[in-house]
């Protein structure tokens with residue numbers, strides 16, 4: 001399969017080189033990156049079908065209602081019909097939204113002049129339940145014809161379970177604003193991951209590749225030697241996914257997450273999955289760890305899954321001072337992970353293997369998992 005706008009669009013890096021070639025680049029990248037540790041580097045876990053995996057799509061519109069992704073590093077929209085990383089329904093929904101915006105003369109935001117209203121449309125898809133969520137990001141608290149828009153769109157696509165209007169008035173490249181109103185449905189969708197059910201709202205983080213995420217979590221948890229009486233910290237926990245999946249194997253899990261909407265979702269997910277032994281704390285992970293270390297809190301194991309920028313020196317110092325027997329480090333930014341792993345080594349935590357996952361096929365990004373343990377163990 002070929003993409004005809006690959007040279008212009010910033011969405012992926014290797015789409016026209018072929019999947020196997022992209023995996024070879026990634027294997028080499030990870031081998032070079034982790035070389036200095038002299039550990040076993042497994043070949044990247046690939047997908048059987050690497051197309052159409054993205055469950056989150058962010059689209060921008062031109063004044064003439066053409067739409068697409070931005071050219072890398074610019075605000076130039078590269079119009080497209082079908083993206084090979086999206087499923088067909090996602091792109092059909094976007095097409096319909098553009099037609100409706102045009103029909104209702106909805107004013108599109110002009111980033112240079114700061115005029116107009118609609119900035120982006122964010123589409124999210126729950127693969128297991130086939131539910132879709134649409135978030136319309138606007139500078140305004142309402143938009144012309146919104147009721148009819150919602151009615152027509154959901155009639156054409158009954159898979160759309162909710163439509164949210166997010167208001168972002170700021171002069172920023174951050175897509176979502178703080179304020180939200182539900183135009184249709186409940187304001188969230190529900191997906192299933194590793195046998196549990198998860199509520200996803202527009203502002204919460206959710207892994208963009210459902211099947212690879214299941215494989216990644218299964219691998220990560222299988223590396224850990226979880227015991228029935230373990231206390232586990234799940235740091236940077238998002239909506240609580242991996243901690244909840246681990247909860248049935250241990251005594252207690254504490255999830256720590258900075259985004260308050262994600263923590264709200266996590267608490268609902270806890271109830272929906274009937275889990276009693278997991279608690280969520282809305283806090284900065286570094287501050288939480290420093291306090292926990294100061295209070296000499298006891299933990300057996302730590303899971304950490306920070307954003308691409310990695311963790312902090314203070315987090316790592318505090319985590320090591322708590323002397324957990326194992327730390328599972330999941331990363332979507334292997335370069336910052338390597339930086340952090342060097343620090344872990346300094347504090348007595350080493351790892352023997354790296355497991356790369358192709359979480360973002362055809363892009364240059366790789367997800368990696370390492371299990372750290374104390375050198376004396």
Ligand SMILES: C[S@@+](CC[C@H](N)C(=O)[O-])C[C@H]1O[C@@H](n2cnc3c(N)ncnc32)[C@H](O)[C@@H]1O
Nearest residue numbers: 205207236237238257258259284285305306307
């Ligand atoms: C890569 S995601 C992982 C989420 C979750 N483990 C998952 O697999 O869905 C990183 C998460 O860290 C959160 N985060 C970012 N910075 C943080 C910080 N300083 N303290 C706590 N959480 C943070 C983000 O909101 C996001 O939910």
